[in-house]
Amino acid sequence: MLSRQVVAGRGDLKAVRDVAVCRYDALSEMTGRLSFSVAMINGLGDGIVLTSINGRSETRTYVRAVVGGKGEQPLSPEEEQAVRAARLGHGPLVASRAAEPR
Numbered sequence: 001m002l003s004r005q006v007v008a009g010r011g012d013l014k015a016v017r018d019v020a021v022c023r024y025d026a027l028s029e030m031t032g033r034l035s036f037s038v039a040m041i042n043g044l045g046d047g048i049v050l051t052s053i054n055g056r057s058e059t060r061t062y063v064r065a066v067v068g069g070k071g072e073q074p075l076s077p078e079e080e081q082a083v084r085a086a087r088l089g090h091g092p093l094v095a096s097r098a099a100e101p102r
Helices: 077-088
Strands: 016-024 035-042 047-054 059-067
Touching: 016 077, 035 077, 047 077
Parallel strands: none
Antiparallel strands: 016 035, 035 047, 047 059
């Protein structure tokens, strides 16, 4: 018997199946697109976005929950781009939009 979360031909909807990474220059002092946001989403649109902002002397890492394809907290444009790309199956690596360094 199949569980309610398993749909014929689609597998377990709760398993992570869509991943996308958006690389970008978050800080003007660092180039080379060393900062990134990676979205890991399941078939229900739930998951996480892991973001790493890399500078010369420190790195900050954040994780935010995604429910139904939307962040529980406000997402940065790069995080939104990673979630969108994951949901649309554009991953794993997506080109970042031209954004001004923060």
